[in-house]
Amino acid sequence: MSIQTCDTLIVGGGLSGIYAACLLTQKKVSFIVLEARERIGGRILCPEHHGFYADLGPSWYWPSIHPKLAQLIQTLGLEGFREFEEGLGRFQRFDGAVQTVRGYATDPPSFRLCGGMAALIKTLCRRIDGNAILLNHPVCHIEKISSGALVSVGQLEKDPWVQFRARHVILALPPRLAAATILFTPELSYGLTQAMLKIGTWMAGQAKFSAFYEEPFWRQMGLSGQAFSERGPLSEIHDGSNNGAGPYGLTGFVGIPAVQRNQEPRLTEAILAQLALIFGRPAAQPTAFFYQDWAREPFTATEFDQPPMYEHPLYHPPAGKAAIWDGTILFAGTETAMQHGGYLEGALVAAERAAMAI
Incomplete structure (x- = not known):
């Protein structure tokens, strides 16, 4: 199986991921966006x-x-x-x-x-290379390697459909969803995993x-x-x-x-x-x-999102970490923003933070 290579992989094609892709385009950094759904936009959905x-x-x-x-x-x-x-x-x-x-x-x-709100996504996408956005590509495994990370697409406990090697990985999806659906090698610390799972996904x-x-x-x-x-x-x-x-x-x-x-x-x-x-x-x-x-929605919610959320959480990077693995993995997504978490503004804040770190 061939392995594709780029500088940065963006996991998630919602506003945070697409905006990060737009910022990396301005910096002339090569990237690929991996979106699990058959559409982009994430929680932005506009029939x-x-x-x-x-x-x-x-x-x-x-x-x-x-x-x-x-x-x-x-x-x-x-x-x-x-x-x-x-x-x-x-x-x-x-x-x-x-x-x-x-x-x-x-x-x-x-x-x-x-x-x-889909107008935001559509207009931003005109500013990036459409060939760099891959739909129906759910990430199931991220492994730390000497040159960055090896990212597998497919289903856990099955052979990957395709793999990507990148220096950086931007996780532009809710931390709880990432912790519940992606296998990390080496395993994330217990404290970080618990912190990711405790961050409720807004609207989930x-x-x-x-x-x-x-x-x-x-x-x-x-x-x-x-x-x-x-x-x-x-x-x-x-x-x-x-x-x-x-x-x-x-x-x-x-x-x-x-x-x-x-x-x-x-x-x-x-x-x-x-x-x-x-x-x-x-x-x-x-x-x-x-x-x-x-x-x-399996690419938005987990079993931990079933109980109702009665107030807006105070969002922040999980366990106070905006990046792990010596900067290889960067947290984005609105739930990781220090300000305006859960809102579209927070998605932009988190995307800017991740893009600036590359």
Whole structure:
């Protein structure tokens, strides 16, 4: 079996990995991106409906507190727009009763990206060599060698499909996922492995929906599209419409724990019934409906991500290490950022740190 060689291997084709590839392109460093999925983007997932892209992963950014992302959007020639928040909100009590409440405007203001967050990935990819991105390449083994690392692609306990030799390896994926799915030789220390496993993967236990309609009937009722529920199955709902035009949509998060979300058709029925109860009967008849359960994604979530995450963790490099094996392996991915971990901003921060170390 032949072994391919490059200066740097980037494991993971989400925002952190693709941005790292863009930075290495500027430095004229040879690289290959290994993405386990059949698509790039990682947790950025944007199905298209009538020319509009729904965000089933990260949806919002805050320019006033995410300066790197705001600057990157401007540099790439992309545009953002304010999240629609005009009007009253809805609140569903545990007994199912629905109340109209005062609307809640986010502070600082939240923005969404024209073209969906996938526009970030698509535009960055135009700046790098597309032949350097290899899809359907799950990394199963990383071995330390004298010249750097030998990386195997395939499945554990089976012969590798292909191998790569590189001076550096950027792990642009959640530390918990790396610790649970990649065999390291020599073994990582117990303390480092435990630290990686304890870093919860943001959104890994979440499920999200987007429903689209021909008319924004909730706006016509004086509602913002915001709703919160103690009953479920949805716990949080927002307006998910296009910027100033159709298609019009509602989007939000399922509040049922991941271990109980095992019957998607029945869950979809329950979601539509709840939307109708909160916003009226038209909400039960969307022209398009998208649903994504990230806890069922093997290249995002592990068994450790099944319990619900009730607050945003304080992210940092695992065990305080941004690199191991004398700088051969560099941690990236938003969960390893010292600032804004879990957000898209954190993905950029971690990618810059790794690229600067090469």
